[in-house]
Amino acid sequence: MQIALFITCFNDTIFPQTGRAMVQLLERLGHRVEFPTAQTCCGQIHFNTGYQREAIPLVRHFVATFARYQVIVAPSASCVGMVREFYARVAEVSGDRRLAADVAALVPRVFELSEFLVHKLGVEDVGAYYPHRVTYHPTCHSLRVLHLGDAPLRLLRKVRGIDLVELPNAEQCCGFGGTFAVKNADTSMAMLGDKLRCVLDTRAEVCAAADNSCLMHIGGALHRQRAGVRAIHLAEILAATE
Amino acid sequence: MKHEGLPSTPISFYASAKEALANTQLRRNMGKATQTIRAKRASVVSEMPDWEALREAGRAIKERTLRHLDDYLLQLETAVQAAGGHVHWARDAREANQIVTRIVQGHGAREVVKVKSLTTDEIGLNAALAAVGITATETDLAELIIQLAGESSSHILVPAIHKNRAEIRELFMRTLGVSDLSDEPKALAAVARAHLRRKFLSAPVAISGANFAVAETGTVCIVESEGNGRMCLTLPPVLISIMGIEKVIPTWQDFEVFLQLLPRSSTGERMNPYTSLWTGVAPGDGPQEFHLVLLDNGRSGVLADTIGRQTLNCIRCSACLNICPVYERTGGHAYQSVYPGPIGAILTPQLVGVDVAGSLPYASSLCGACYEVCPVKINIPEVLVHMRARVVRKKQAGLLSRLDPENVGMQALGRMFESPLLYEQAQRLARLGQWPLVRGDAISFLPPPLGGWTAMRDLFPVADQTFREWWAARNKT
């Protein structure tokens, strides 16, 4: 299958290892990966902060960049959530019917990595090997916007060598929330503090998730505390082999 | 912290949350209470195989009601009048308070008893009555606690959720003159029973809100636990109920949906102890004079916004508060409104405007837990971002928008993301620019306004080789 990689601006710039892992993983599974180099940002930062008009050109740009691809996969539940949940709304705000039609046609072809593997390809065992103690944090957008359910966990359970431990109070938000982490930094930190305690309670070496944005938040604090736990994107675990 | 109904001067959630977060007692009380109630709710909801069908029916009934609200209000008016009740219409808080005051004064009453009602808190009824020498006594246990403490509510269902049993014991001993009181909730409840019994028996007028009012039959409903509601609705000869215009439901049959959704969502019970329903005046049974006050106070403005309209679905269950990770940590006072939590973050700014309450739509990480538990399926995250857009539009219309760092930053970011070329340049520039900040493999300090991030977390810098650079290099070889 030919797959267009929607890397997301965040991963492109700060977490390129996640993108490399996705390429490695999808190619290992026998797919052809393309990277439309014109892609930038999905517009979520703008839209969620209230800059809806400013998100319109970004949605246009996304649609123009990916319109010719049949399958688009991203390693980010929240960016895919933006496309799936809010692109129609941005198109409505723009008043451009053509854009609305293009969005409606494109949205069903955009997938988050774990839902693509489990629900679209029907794959759970991706042949990975990762001999570490791992806990999985289901990010809010993977749980409650994309409804990924246990798709990421089904993938992780099939990883050889993994010691997968359940995260207590897993479904509660880590406190990232995009600009929330800066605009309401104190509340964000209070939420993060509790999430860290849960992560540390698992005695895991690695905290995994389907979103590097939340992982940047959790991982940034683990790093600051020299906690001895690192945050890693699901794709990197699935790409790892012996 | 104390709020008076709805805020009238600009509030900062950031500042009040910062203060609340530092209150360790509050954090402990809130954590314990919200975790208790979340578990109870989850348990009673999980035993309902048709819960999702009920939520959908609840949402649909509310949509039907709101799309034809004028019809249903007129139907309700006719039905209540036919059953011997009086109906009044109040455009705003002032008018509602005037109507109530006039009725109370018409009976020469100096004292009224009240059933817990958010709507009367919203309009500041107690203060309005006090201004003309009428004493309003709150009879709900938590409302009584708040009234005795001289505080304001921090939860729409359990206004004293921020207080623990030891604090309540001390308050009762100090204000009610009881000595030798234990901190057992049962003993505390017994104090309230003894204190209020005389008031119930002697008050000439009772004032309540309304959980639901059935347009078809004129039946009004109060859902409660303690029996203080039954006391107020049965004993005083005159009853005045004040309800927001959105509380009407079309038919008696529709009640079966909300009677299942509300108790499980609010107190996490299969059913609350007492639900009272009355249709006008029942000869020889209970109050022989009944007034229903229909309150607008900004609700018609909420109705006019096709995205915001769903906010009026709210049945005030408080499930969104109890599940909210922000509310759990800041408590209700941080929202500085009678409506706190996620529902307050969307309702308050719609009622009072974003000039006053523009910080509330940002009091959320958009985690979506509120939407998932809402029994009438209000898409709170959707309305939050919609309200944020209203805040931004208002800001951009102002003269100082060009100086607002966030606005300037967002415009620049937008222009950059529109052009792959500018975007790639920015990646390279950032990599160059970040070197004074990078220590080892991370950034531990950022200047304001981004300093909030690095106060507790490190930031990972722009990679030495971005993904696109890697991709380009890989495809060259």
Add this chain to the structure above:
Amino acid sequence: MDPGRNEILRRVRAALRDIPPGEQPDDVPVARTYRQTGAPHSPELVARFAERVAEYKATVHQIGAEALPSAIAAACARRGVRRLVVPPDLPAAWVPAGIELLRDDRLNNEQLEASDGVLTGCAWGIAQTGTIILDAGQYQGRRIITLLPDYHLCVVRAEQIVDLVPEAVARLTPTVRAARRPITLISGPSATSDIELNRVEGVHGPRTLEVLIVA
């Protein structure tokens, strides 16, 4: 005419400009795919009702019809009831001997307060939620008589028990539509969750609820 009324209706209509002019309320679909009919009458249903009422910390007994007077007498004896309030139409056969009967013929508040309890029948029971419904109908009387006394002894006939909330609401339709009688739904004794969100029984309403289910 009320100036507020016209203004509010004008505002509401202006706010609903987006609604197509011809749309009728019933054009907005409401799917009632939730359960409207539950289990039919059976001993299991009665047992479920009994179990759920008891979960609210009410005392529940299941008895045969012939045992009703003796069960009432036993309950009153256990509780130490000497003055018992009853609604005007309560069958004389239910009332135990040796008890001062306060038949509600406009009893005043003091008389009700001075009583040791109240004995009534009910309109319906809901098994799903353990709820007893009073609708001011047969053997129930005015609302106040089940409110001021601290002890409520309630007789529920097994055939009055329905499974689900919608079944009870449907049966109450004539009460609200035609008779316009007040309705009280009772699920356990009075309680509060206002202190640390823990339910404790006993605030303003009767602090003790005892239920006799008659098969």
